[in-house]
Amino acid sequence: MRRIAHSPALGWLAVLAWLALVGFLMLAPGEGSLVEDTSRAFGGTDLTDALGHVVLFGVLAALLAHALSFHLPPERSLWRAAAVTITLGTALELAQLLAIERGASLLDLGANWLGPLAAIAWLRRRGFSTPASSKQARPASRTGRRHLSSDTRSRK
Numbered sequence: 001m002r003r004i005a006h007s008p009a010l011g012w013l014a015v016l017a018w019l020a021l022v023g024f025l026m027l028a029p030g031e032g033s034l035v036e037d038t039s040r041a042f043g044g045t046d047l048t049d050a051l052g053h054v055v056l057f058g059v060l061a062a063l064l065a066h067a068l069s070f071h072l073p074p075e076r077s078l079w080r081a082a083a084v085t086i087t088l089g090t091a092l093e094l095a096q097l098l099a100i101e102r103g104a105s106l107l108d109l110g111a112n113w114l115g116p117l118a119a120i121a122w123l124r125r126r127g128f129s130t131p132a133s134s135k136q137a138r139p140a141s142r143t144g145r146r147h148l149s150s151d152t153r154s155r156k
Helices: 008-027 034-041 046-068 074-095 106-125 150-155
Strands: none
Touching (some): 008 074, 034 046, 046 074
């Protein structure tokens, strides 16, 4: 049975689910809504709001990097995820100008950029790799024995 972390479909599903949450929180009307209640629960200040943006877009970048790593080399998936997430954060912040009872903020825009960059830096520091390269070696036969390399066999 394959682990969830090694499933491209579940990786992309996680990206889409988190993206839906981010889109909802960024564009839903603010007054008397779940968005306002959530903001108030974390202090309701501009700083706590910005911290929320860092977390939302940092998690999105990490999930996207993981999903992209099924299709791209690790380093490329990290930077592509950062670029896509920063672009998306900018677009959503500008879209708030059109949303009822919402407004764009330079502090939030900076937080939308800081989140992905911090997440990518953290993943790089932790040695981010592709899901395929982190799997253990598979058994070479039905008996479950692994084949030994020629160097190991010649030493015996």
